[in-house]
Amino acid sequence: MYIRDITMKNSWQPDKTEIECLIKAAREAKEYALAFKSKHSIGAAVLTKDGKIFEGTNIDGIISSQGICAEMAAINHAVVHNQKMIRAVCVYDVGFTYPCGVCLQYMAQFEQISGRDVTIIVAKEGGDWVTKSAKELLPKRYESKNFQKDLKNYAKQNQ
Numbered sequence: 001m002y003i004r005d006i007t008m009k010n011s012w013q014p015d016k017t018e019i020e021c022l023i024k025a026a027r028e029a030k031e032y033a034l035a036f037k038s039k040h041s042i043g044a045a046v047l048t049k050d051g052k053i054f055e056g057t058n059i060d061g062i063i064s065s066q067g068i069c070a071e072m073a074a075i076n077h078a079v080v081h082n083q084k085m086i087r088a089v090c091v092y093d094v095g096f097t098y099p100c101g102v103c104l105q106y107m108a109q110f111e112q113i114s115g116r117d118v119t120i121i122v123a124k125e126g127g128d129w130v131t132k133s134a135k136e137l138l139p140k141r142y143e144s145k146n147f148q149k150d151l152k153n154y155a156k157q158n159q
């Protein structure tokens with residue numbers, strides 16, 4: 001899904017229109033969850049630097065260590081399309097459901113690529129939503145200088 005030309009944008013933070021598009025995309029993605037074990041379907045959508053939106057949903061695995069969260073699935077969806085500059089991640093559920101620690105850590109490495117914060121939009125049925133930053137939800141994340149240069153190199157692909 002494409003929202004608008006990035007040249008119209010002057011802010012990294014998602015605006016109201018972008019947030020509404022993210023919520024709609026995440027709500028639709030929730031319908032396709034493979035939540036046969038967890039019985040908890042979640043929808044997610046990622047907004048990239050280019051103003052594109054990529055959806056994801058959670059996929060349970062029949063083996064206990066398998067499975068993927070909706071947020072991570074949405075980020076992976078963006079990466080497949082060479083969109084590695086992640087501006088925002090929206091999570092949609094019946095109530096306010098926040099990203100798990102693993103997903104927040106995953107987002108942190110994309111912050112290292114862009115050098116900017118990932119905004120998290122937590123949206124629930126009925127239209128209410130709140131925004132947080134990944135740093136706010138996981139302030140003491142793991143970061144290693146060993147990977148900084150390699151991660152920064154990916155930013156060049158998206159400029």
Ligand SMILES: [Zn+2]
Nearest residue numbers: 069099100103
């Ligand atoms: Zn997660």
